[in-house]
Amino acid sequence: GAGVSQSPSNKxxxxxxxxxxxxxxxSGHTALYWYRQSLGQGLEFLIYFQGNSAPDKSGLPSDRFxxxxxxxxxxxxxxxxxxxxxxxxxxxxSSFKAGQxxxxxxxxxxxxxxRLTVT
Amino acid sequence: AQKITQTQPGMxxxxxxxxxxxxxxxxxDPSYGLFWxxxxxxxxxxxxxxxxSYDQQNATExxxxxxxxxxxxxxxxxxxxxxxxDSAMYFCAMREMTGxxxxxxxxxxxxxILTVHP
Numbered sequence: 001g002a003g004v005s006q007s008p009s010n011k012x013x014x015x016x017x018x019x020x021x022x023x024x025x026x027s028g029h030t031a032l033y034w035y036r037q038s039l040g041q042g043l044e045f046l047i048y049f050q051g052n053s054a055p056d057k058s059g060l061p062s063d064r065f066x067x068x069x070x071x072x073x074x075x076x077x078x079x080x081x082x083x084x085x086x087x088x089x090x091x092x093x094s095s096f097k098a099g100q101x102x103x104x105x106x107x108x109x110x111x112x113x114x115r116l117t118v119t
Numbered sequence: 120a121q122k123i124t125q126t127q128p129g130m131x132x133x134x135x136x137x138x139x140x141x142x143x144x145x146x147x148d149p150s151y152g153l154f155w156x157x158x159x160x161x162x163x164x165x166x167x168x169x170x171x172s173y174d175q176q177n178a179t180e181x182x183x184x185x186x187x188x189x190x191x192x193x194x195x196x197x198x199x200x201x202x203x204x205d206s207a208m209y210f211c212a213m214r215e216m217t218g219x220x221x222x223x224x225x226x227x228x229x230x231x232i233l234t235v236h237p
Contacts, residue, residue, distance in 0.1 A: 031223055042210060043227040056224060089162065098223025104152040104214060105171055108225055110164035 002026070004111035006092050012117045013082055021077040021114045025094030032075050033093040033108060034067060043091065049075060050099045082118045089113040122146065123211050123228035130233050132201045139186065140196040140231045142211030148172075150216040153194040154225060155185070158208040167209075170194055198233075206235045 005024040013019050025032050034046040045059040049069045060066070064083075069075040079086055093108035124143045132138040144153065155167040170178045170185045178185040186195040198205055209232075212225040 033224060035227075042229040043212075043225075045224050045226065048224050050223065091164065093164075095223070102223060104150065104216060105169050107154060107166040107169065108164075109166070112161075112163055 004092055004094050004109055006090075006111035006114050008114060009112065010115045010117075012119060015084060015118055016081055018078065018080045019082055019116065021079075021090050021092075021116070023075045023077070023092030023094075023111060025073065025075070025092070026109055029094035029096055029109070030072060031095045031098035031102070032069060033095075034075070034077050035091040035093065037089045037091055037113070039088075046077070046090075048098060050097070055099060079116075082116075084118045087116055087118045089115050121228075122226045123213055125211055125228035125231050127231045128229075130231055132198075132233065132235055134203060134235055134237050135200055137197060137199045138201055138233065140198070140209050140211075140233065141193070142195055142228060143191070143193045144211070144213050145192065146213065146215050148215045148217055152214045153185070153187070154212040154214070155183070155194075155196045156210045156212065156227075157205075158210065158230070160207070164210075168196070201235045203235050203237060206233060208232050 007022045033048040035043040037043050047057040047067050051072045052069050064080045067077045091113045093110045095106045095108050122145050151172045153170045157165045168178050168180045168183045170187045177187050182199045184197045208230045210230045211228045
């Protein structure tokens, strides 16, 4: 596909259940980012990958949150034992490259997000 | 301290008028980039314009221009000839070059909701 693809687009889950959110970046983009956006708020950085490595995972709110990326492509964000405060839109983005040597002006290309509701 | 501050929660403008959305930033890095994104009610994030800290001229992209005042650490977005379709949330964001592990991510402000009246 031409853009960043995220699935599911909507997810309703019960408190305490685990959820997996998937992101498929733009082909050829080696950098992948996860952000969280609460209702009417700005974007909160969670983690980013360069290839399969995560040089910066400083934004993950707790150890209930984890993410992985395999084959330098698809990434999965997993939230264990979901809480109501986890309800938000989870946005994934990709760019050509991050880290040393990456262009400063490279914009992030975002998917349409996964709206997570924890009841 | 907030790295990106957008002090206008909401702005209103008449169609065909120009509007300025404010953004101030905080960094000690000499090299950084500033971005503006538009988020319509549909939720997608649309990249609008980029300004580099060493760029001599203010960035322009069609009806969008960036009023970059480096000494004041401000990067205000100017939208000329507003259209009804410009109604959306607008985010200012910054990328800092502080070393390998933090370089890449964008830090976003809280956003400004722009409403264009006919």
